[in-house]
Amino acid sequence: MTSPLPDCLYCRKDQRLTDLMIEIVPLQVSTLYLFKEQTYRGRCVVAYRDHVNELFELSDAELSLFTQDVARAARAMKTAFNPAKINYGAYSDKLPHLHMHLVPKYVDGPSWGTTFTMMPEPKQLLTDDAYAALIAELRKALA
Template identity: 55%
Template sequence: MATGCLYCDRNETQKDLMIEICDLSVSTVFLFKEQTYYGRCIVAYKDHNVELYELNDEDLLAYMKDTNKVAAAMKKLFNPEKINYGAYSDKLKHLHMHLVPKYVDGTDFGGVFVMNPQQKYLSDTEYSEMVDKIKKELGK
Protein backbone atom coordinates (compact mmCIF):
# COMPACT_ATOMS: atom_id res chain seq x y z
CA MET A 1 0.00 0.00 0.00
CA ALA A 2 1.37 3.39 -0.99
CA THR A 3 0.32 6.53 0.83
CA GLY A 4 -0.91 9.16 -1.58
CA CYS A 5 -2.15 6.58 -4.08
CA LEU A 6 -5.74 7.04 -5.21
CA TYR A 7 -6.38 3.28 -5.30
CA CYS A 8 -4.57 2.41 -2.07
CA ASP A 9 -5.95 5.28 0.04
CA ARG A 10 -9.56 5.03 -1.23
CA ASN A 11 -9.85 8.75 -0.55
CA GLU A 12 -12.49 11.35 -1.42
CA THR A 13 -10.86 12.15 -4.75
CA GLN A 14 -11.31 8.53 -5.75
CA LYS A 15 -14.92 8.52 -4.55
CA ASP A 16 -15.57 11.64 -6.65
CA LEU A 17 -14.32 9.84 -9.76
CA MET A 18 -15.63 6.29 -9.34
CA ILE A 19 -17.87 3.90 -7.46
CA GLU A 20 -16.51 0.66 -6.07
CA ILE A 21 -18.39 -2.32 -7.48
CA CYS A 22 -16.67 -5.40 -6.04
CA ASP A 23 -13.47 -7.32 -5.51
CA LEU A 24 -12.40 -10.09 -7.86
CA SER A 25 -9.52 -12.54 -7.45
CA VAL A 26 -6.67 -9.97 -7.55
CA SER A 27 -8.42 -6.71 -8.33
CA THR A 28 -11.17 -4.27 -7.47
CA VAL A 29 -13.72 -3.18 -10.06
CA PHE A 30 -14.98 0.40 -10.17
CA LEU A 31 -17.65 2.16 -12.22
CA PHE A 32 -16.26 5.41 -13.62
CA LYS A 33 -18.74 8.16 -12.74
CA GLU A 34 -18.24 10.06 -15.98
CA GLN A 35 -20.35 7.97 -18.36
CA THR A 36 -19.81 9.47 -21.83
CA TYR A 37 -18.78 5.89 -22.68
CA TYR A 38 -21.75 4.11 -21.16
CA GLY A 39 -20.68 1.26 -18.90
CA ARG A 40 -17.06 2.37 -18.47
CA CYS A 41 -15.26 0.54 -15.67
CA ILE A 42 -11.82 0.36 -14.12
CA VAL A 43 -10.09 -2.81 -12.96
CA ALA A 44 -7.42 -1.90 -10.38
CA TYR A 45 -4.84 -4.40 -9.18
CA LYS A 46 -5.18 -5.23 -5.46
CA ASP A 47 -1.63 -4.32 -4.43
CA HIS A 48 0.44 -1.26 -5.19
CA ASN A 49 2.20 -2.27 -8.38
CA VAL A 50 2.74 0.05 -11.30
CA GLU A 51 3.60 -2.17 -14.25
CA LEU A 52 2.31 -5.48 -15.57
CA TYR A 53 5.88 -6.82 -15.69
CA GLU A 54 6.12 -6.44 -11.91
CA LEU A 55 3.61 -9.24 -11.44
CA ASN A 56 4.60 -12.88 -11.25
CA ASP A 57 3.05 -15.14 -13.89
CA GLU A 58 0.26 -16.35 -11.60
CA ASP A 59 -0.84 -12.84 -10.58
CA LEU A 60 -0.51 -11.53 -14.14
CA LEU A 61 -2.78 -14.28 -15.43
CA ALA A 62 -5.26 -13.70 -12.59
CA TYR A 63 -5.33 -9.94 -13.28
CA MET A 64 -5.90 -10.47 -16.98
CA LYS A 65 -8.66 -12.99 -16.19
CA ASP A 66 -10.31 -10.44 -13.89
CA THR A 67 -10.08 -7.82 -16.64
CA ASN A 68 -11.49 -10.25 -19.19
CA LYS A 69 -14.37 -11.17 -16.86
CA VAL A 70 -15.34 -7.52 -16.49
CA ALA A 71 -15.10 -6.93 -20.25
CA ALA A 72 -17.36 -9.94 -20.93
CA ALA A 73 -19.90 -8.63 -18.42
CA MET A 74 -19.83 -5.19 -20.03
CA LYS A 75 -20.37 -6.70 -23.49
CA LYS A 76 -23.34 -8.72 -22.26
CA LEU A 77 -24.94 -5.87 -20.29
CA PHE A 78 -24.28 -2.86 -22.55
CA ASN A 79 -23.61 -4.42 -25.97
CA PRO A 80 -20.87 -2.08 -27.21
CA GLU A 81 -19.37 -2.62 -30.65
CA LYS A 82 -15.88 -2.71 -29.09
CA ILE A 83 -14.26 -2.34 -25.70
CA ASN A 84 -11.09 -0.23 -25.58
CA TYR A 85 -8.49 -0.97 -22.92
CA GLY A 86 -6.32 1.78 -21.46
CA ALA A 87 -3.49 1.30 -18.99
CA TYR A 88 -1.57 4.56 -18.75
CA SER A 89 -0.56 5.37 -15.16
CA ASP A 90 1.73 8.25 -16.14
CA LYS A 91 0.58 10.37 -13.21
CA LEU A 92 -1.40 7.86 -11.17
CA LYS A 93 1.18 5.19 -10.50
CA HIS A 94 -0.96 2.17 -9.65
CA LEU A 95 -1.68 -0.71 -12.00
CA HIS A 96 -5.20 -0.25 -13.30
CA MET A 97 -6.99 -0.65 -16.60
CA HIS A 98 -9.80 1.46 -18.05
CA LEU A 99 -12.36 -0.63 -19.91
CA VAL A 100 -14.11 1.77 -22.25
CA PRO A 101 -17.14 0.59 -24.24
CA LYS A 102 -17.37 2.14 -27.70
CA TYR A 103 -20.60 2.28 -29.70
CA VAL A 104 -21.10 2.75 -33.44
CA ASP A 105 -22.02 6.41 -34.03
CA GLY A 106 -21.09 7.06 -30.37
CA THR A 107 -18.50 9.39 -28.91
CA ASP A 108 -15.01 8.85 -30.37
CA PHE A 109 -15.96 5.64 -32.20
CA GLY A 110 -13.03 4.78 -34.45
CA GLY A 111 -10.68 6.96 -32.42
CA VAL A 112 -9.02 7.24 -29.06
CA PHE A 113 -11.24 7.71 -26.02
CA VAL A 114 -10.93 10.84 -23.89
CA MET A 115 -9.76 10.11 -20.35
CA ASN A 116 -12.36 12.28 -18.60
CA PRO A 117 -14.58 14.32 -20.93
CA GLN A 118 -16.69 15.51 -17.96
CA GLN A 119 -19.85 15.59 -20.06
CA LYS A 120 -22.22 12.88 -18.84
CA TYR A 121 -23.10 12.03 -15.26
CA LEU A 122 -25.97 9.88 -14.03
CA SER A 123 -28.37 10.03 -11.12
CA ASP A 124 -27.61 8.09 -7.94
CA THR A 125 -30.39 5.68 -8.90
CA GLU A 126 -28.88 5.07 -12.35
CA TYR A 127 -25.43 4.43 -10.85
CA SER A 128 -26.92 2.07 -8.30
CA GLU A 129 -28.78 0.14 -11.00
CA MET A 130 -25.61 -0.17 -13.12
CA VAL A 131 -23.53 -1.33 -10.15
CA ASP A 132 -26.16 -3.93 -9.23
CA LYS A 133 -26.29 -5.26 -12.81
CA ILE A 134 -22.52 -5.50 -13.06
CA LYS A 135 -22.21 -7.18 -9.65
CA LYS A 136 -24.85 -9.72 -10.59
CA GLU A 137 -23.17 -10.46 -13.93
CA LEU A 138 -19.83 -10.91 -12.13
CA GLY A 139 -21.44 -13.28 -9.65
CA LYS A 140 -21.03 -10.96 -6.66
Protein backbone atom coordinates in the same frame (compact mmCIF):
# COMPACT_ATOMS: atom_id res chain seq x y z
CA MET B 1 1.24 9.41 12.61
CA THR B 2 1.77 8.87 8.88
CA SER B 3 0.08 6.11 6.95
CA PRO B 4 2.19 3.19 5.67
CA LEU B 5 0.16 3.37 2.44
CA PRO B 6 1.55 5.32 -0.50
CA ASP B 7 -0.22 8.56 -1.38
CA CYS B 8 -2.33 6.75 -3.95
CA LEU B 9 -6.09 7.01 -4.29
CA TYR B 10 -6.43 3.30 -5.09
CA CYS B 11 -4.43 2.30 -2.00
CA ARG B 12 -5.97 4.81 0.39
CA LYS B 13 -9.49 4.59 -1.06
CA ASP B 14 -10.03 8.18 -0.04
CA GLN B 15 -12.15 11.08 -1.30
CA ARG B 16 -10.05 11.36 -4.47
CA LEU B 17 -11.21 7.88 -5.44
CA THR B 18 -14.86 8.34 -4.50
CA ASP B 19 -14.96 11.61 -6.44
CA LEU B 20 -14.03 9.67 -9.62
CA MET B 21 -15.57 6.22 -9.28
CA ILE B 22 -17.78 3.86 -7.34
CA GLU B 23 -16.60 0.47 -6.10
CA ILE B 24 -18.59 -2.36 -7.64
CA VAL B 25 -16.97 -5.56 -6.42
CA PRO B 26 -13.61 -7.08 -5.46
CA LEU B 27 -12.26 -9.55 -8.00
CA GLN B 28 -9.45 -12.13 -7.64
CA VAL B 29 -6.54 -9.67 -7.34
CA SER B 30 -8.17 -6.35 -8.12
CA THR B 31 -11.26 -4.23 -7.65
CA LEU B 32 -13.84 -3.28 -10.27
CA TYR B 33 -15.03 0.33 -10.20
CA LEU B 34 -17.66 2.21 -12.19
CA PHE B 35 -16.21 5.44 -13.54
CA LYS B 36 -18.56 8.30 -12.60
CA GLU B 37 -18.00 10.12 -15.89
CA GLN B 38 -20.29 8.12 -18.19
CA THR B 39 -19.86 9.54 -21.70
CA TYR B 40 -19.11 5.91 -22.54
CA ARG B 41 -22.02 4.06 -20.95
CA GLY B 42 -20.71 1.41 -18.58
CA ARG B 43 -17.09 2.64 -18.41
CA CYS B 44 -15.18 0.94 -15.63
CA VAL B 45 -11.71 0.62 -14.11
CA VAL B 46 -10.06 -2.56 -12.85
CA ALA B 47 -7.42 -1.60 -10.24
CA TYR B 48 -4.82 -4.07 -9.00
CA ARG B 49 -5.01 -4.67 -5.22
CA ASP B 50 -1.38 -3.84 -4.39
CA HIS B 51 0.64 -0.77 -5.20
CA VAL B 52 2.55 -1.62 -8.37
CA ASN B 53 2.71 0.43 -11.55
CA GLU B 54 3.72 -1.92 -14.34
CA LEU B 55 2.49 -5.29 -15.56
CA PHE B 56 6.05 -6.64 -15.47
CA GLU B 57 6.17 -6.03 -11.70
CA LEU B 58 3.69 -8.88 -11.24
CA SER B 59 4.66 -12.51 -10.96
CA ASP B 60 3.40 -14.75 -13.75
CA ALA B 61 0.63 -16.01 -11.48
CA GLU B 62 -0.44 -12.49 -10.44
CA LEU B 63 -0.35 -11.32 -14.06
CA SER B 64 -2.56 -14.22 -15.08
CA LEU B 65 -5.07 -13.43 -12.33
CA PHE B 66 -5.09 -9.71 -13.15
CA THR B 67 -5.67 -10.48 -16.82
CA GLN B 68 -8.49 -12.84 -15.83
CA ASP B 69 -10.04 -10.04 -13.73
CA VAL B 70 -9.89 -7.63 -16.68
CA ALA B 71 -11.40 -10.23 -19.02
CA ARG B 72 -14.14 -11.09 -16.52
CA ALA B 73 -15.07 -7.42 -16.11
CA ALA B 74 -15.06 -6.88 -19.89
CA ARG B 75 -17.25 -9.95 -20.42
CA ALA B 76 -19.70 -8.59 -17.85
CA MET B 77 -19.73 -5.21 -19.62
CA LYS B 78 -20.46 -6.94 -22.93
CA THR B 79 -23.31 -8.90 -21.35
CA ALA B 80 -24.76 -5.93 -19.47
CA PHE B 81 -24.43 -3.17 -22.10
CA ASN B 82 -23.73 -4.89 -25.44
CA PRO B 83 -21.14 -2.44 -26.78
CA ALA B 84 -19.77 -2.99 -30.27
CA LYS B 85 -16.21 -2.91 -28.87
CA ILE B 86 -14.45 -2.45 -25.55
CA ASN B 87 -11.33 -0.28 -25.50
CA TYR B 88 -8.63 -0.97 -22.89
CA GLY B 89 -6.29 1.66 -21.51
CA ALA B 90 -3.44 1.32 -19.03
CA TYR B 91 -1.65 4.62 -18.63
CA SER B 92 -0.55 5.52 -15.07
CA ASP B 93 1.49 8.54 -16.18
CA LYS B 94 0.03 10.76 -13.46
CA LEU B 95 -1.39 8.06 -11.19
CA PRO B 96 1.28 5.40 -10.68
CA HIS B 97 -0.84 2.39 -9.77
CA LEU B 98 -1.64 -0.53 -12.06
CA HIS B 99 -5.18 -0.08 -13.34
CA MET B 100 -6.98 -0.73 -16.61
CA HIS B 101 -9.70 1.47 -18.07
CA LEU B 102 -12.44 -0.57 -19.76
CA VAL B 103 -14.32 1.70 -22.12
CA PRO B 104 -17.36 0.35 -23.97
CA LYS B 105 -17.73 1.85 -27.43
CA TYR B 106 -20.94 2.00 -29.44
CA VAL B 107 -21.31 2.45 -33.21
CA ASP B 108 -22.13 6.11 -33.88
CA GLY B 109 -21.38 6.89 -30.21
CA PRO B 110 -18.67 9.15 -28.78
CA SER B 111 -15.17 8.47 -30.17
CA TRP B 112 -16.32 5.52 -32.32
CA GLY B 113 -13.43 4.53 -34.58
CA THR B 114 -10.83 6.44 -32.57
CA THR B 115 -9.21 6.48 -29.14
CA PHE B 116 -11.53 7.28 -26.25
CA THR B 117 -11.16 10.61 -24.48
CA MET B 118 -9.92 10.13 -20.91
CA MET B 119 -11.83 13.05 -19.39
CA PRO B 120 -14.41 14.24 -21.93
CA GLU B 121 -16.14 17.59 -21.60
CA PRO B 122 -18.82 18.25 -20.80
CA LYS B 123 -18.85 15.52 -18.17
CA GLN B 124 -21.74 13.08 -18.33
CA LEU B 125 -22.55 12.56 -14.66
CA LEU B 126 -25.58 10.50 -13.63
CA THR B 127 -28.02 10.39 -10.76
CA ASP B 128 -27.38 8.03 -7.85
CA ASP B 129 -30.23 5.85 -9.13
CA ALA B 130 -28.71 5.67 -12.61
CA TYR B 131 -25.31 4.66 -11.18
CA ALA B 132 -27.02 2.04 -9.03
CA ALA B 133 -28.80 0.63 -12.10
CA LEU B 134 -25.51 0.31 -14.05
CA ILE B 135 -23.84 -1.35 -11.07
CA ALA B 136 -26.76 -3.77 -10.66
CA GLU B 137 -26.49 -4.75 -14.34
CA LEU B 138 -22.75 -5.38 -13.98
CA ARG B 139 -23.13 -7.38 -10.77
CA LYS B 140 -25.81 -9.52 -12.39
CA ALA B 141 -23.53 -10.16 -15.38
CA LEU B 142 -20.64 -11.04 -13.05
CA ALA B 143 -22.69 -13.63 -11.14
